[in-house]
Amino acid sequence: MRLGFHGAVGGVTGSCYLLECGARRVLLECGLVQGGDDARQANRAPFPVPAGSLDAVVLSHAHIDHSGRIPMLVAAGYDGPIYTHRATVDLCDIMLRDAAYLQEKDSETENRKRARRGLRRLKPLYTMRDAERALRQFRPLAYDARTEILPGIELRLRDAGHILGSAIVELWLREQDRSRKVVFSGDLGLRGTPILRDPAVVEEADAVLLESTYGDRLHRSRDDSIAELGEVFAAAHAEGGNILIPAFAVGRTQELLYQFARHYDDWGLDHWRICLDSPMAIRATEVYGKHEELYDRETLQLQREAGLRLAAKLEMIRTPQQSRALNRARSGLVIIAASGMCEGGRVRHHLKNLLWRPRTHVIIVGFQARGTTGRKLVDGAAYVSLWGEPVRVKATVHTLGGFSAHADQQGLVDWYRAIRGSPPVWLVHGEDEARAALGRQLRRAAGARVTLPGPGDMIELERLRRA
Numbered sequence: 001m002r003l004g005f006h007g008a009v010g011g012v013t014g015s016c017y018l019l020e021c022g023a024r025r026v027l028l029e030c031g032l033v034q035g036g037d038d039a040r041q042a043n044r045a046p047f048p049v050p051a052g053s054l055d056a057v058v059l060s061h062a063h064i065d066h067s068g069r070i071p072m073l074v075a076a077g078y079d080g081p082i083y084t085h086r087a088t089v090d091l092c093d094i095m096l097r098d099a100a101y102l103q104e105k106d107s108e109t110e111n112r113k114r115a116r117r118g119l120r121r122l123k124p125l126y127t128m129r130d131a132e133r134a135l136r137q138f139r140p141l142a143y144d145a146r147t148e149i150l151p152g153i154e155l156r157l158r159d160a161g162h163i164l165g166s167a168i169v170e171l172w173l174r175e176q177d178r179s180r181k182v183v184f185s186g187d188l189g190l191r192g193t194p195i196l197r198d199p200a201v202v203e204e205a206d207a208v209l210l211e212s213t214y215g216d217r218l219h220r221s222r223d224d225s226i227a228e229l230g231e232v233f234a235a236a237h238a239e240g241g242n243i244l245i246p247a248f249a250v251g252r253t254q255e256l257l258y259q260f261a262r263h264y265d266d267w268g269l270d271h272w273r274i275c276l277d278s279p280m281a282i283r284a285t286e287v288y289g290k291h292e293e294l295y296d297r298e299t300l301q302l303q304r305e306a307g308l309r310l311a312a313k314l315e316m317i318r319t320p321q322q323s324r325a326l327n328r329a330r331s332g333l334v335i336i337a338a339s340g341m342c343e344g345g346r347v348r349h350h351l352k353n354l355l356w357r358p359r360t361h362v363i364i365v366g367f368q369a370r371g372t373t374g375r376k377l378v379d380g381a382a383y384v385s386l387w388g389e390p391v392r393v394k395a396t397v398h399t400l401g402g403f404s405a406h407a408d409q410q411g412l413v414d415w416y417r418a419i420r421g422s423p424p425v426w427l428v429h430g431e432d433e434a435r436a437a438l439g440r441q442l443r444r445a446a447g448a449r450v451t452l453p454g455p456g457d458m459i460e461l462e463r464l465r466r467a
């Protein structure tokens, strides 16, 4: 019985862990490495064991850094089940197709460059056909039901409160007369996140894998950011300008819409045209709409009146023509568009059209990685480059730090402390500084035995003291 660490150890992306129990092999997460040229190489690396030798795959949630290499695994010969929450199946249907489309497009561009240098063509990481094949292998599960996925291996998903369908993964392993329980936090949400319920409390574990994205940070309050949003609406209305919000298609967009519904009157939204300009965000919003059974109580209440009012007001911008037509409006327009870091998608067209206009307000609501256009805006750049052309930034840029899909240090420590008997914990899914800081806090505040695993490290589960 053992657990190996093969991804998101020393970084945030590319989650991948391998469980072995008797002769059975289960891959937990199969995520894409994101960011830069190293990522391209890392994603082409072979899987820790031959794809065909796996018996099951378990997936915590739809984000591409957890799910994005699944089509590649299937192309490499994995034809078994992929267990995940049913809302994740719906979101993966959008996200894996989108990822395949981007892979195909990316490899075309790359191959044009290679051809000019006389290099041989590269195949895309995977194709739309691979993604579609993978989607057929998904097996939808509900939260809280314990399922035997293989002889001697039981699985239960618990609500992680991070995005729709996101799960904490509990696995019970049995080999002869020995049994161990492994708990993987997945990505843990922040308590009080709109729409979603708070992360479930796990009662016991022999080994815990804990994410540490914000292991070294305490979040600013969401209420401050909500108040700031209201002020931006007031200022932009007084000036007669437009508002542009770059947002991630899954999660952040739906939270924004929730806040719009909740503060509809306070923010005077009747005066505005509100446009959701991202086909992927529109589809993700439809999936959220389909899964009311997963909402928290406040959202269900809100939905009845305010939600319907916003729904009637919200314009879904589906075609490129509709999107271009928005360029003509000089005032009174709120545009939510992807991508969240302004690196692709329709938001770039709107930036080109709006950034140089002084009455524009750009609202940044999500994490901006170093080197991205979004980060440059946050850092106060006077110009940003769009399609090789410098565009003067005359717009007012607001950075709101109170929206997060991840628990902060306090949230992570509190979640761990609720597990009985301080089981040993392995920190994953975080930069090294974040992991180190969280490790210190877990030892100090919770008396935890903490390990920061590296790539290829292994836990012999039988050697662990029972909880």
Ligand SMILES: [Zn+2]
Residues within 6 Å of the ligand: 061, 063, 162, 187
């Ligand atoms: Zn995530």
Ligand SMILES: [Zn+2]
Residues within 6 Å of the ligand: 012, 063, 065, 066, 187, 429
């Ligand atoms: Zn993640």
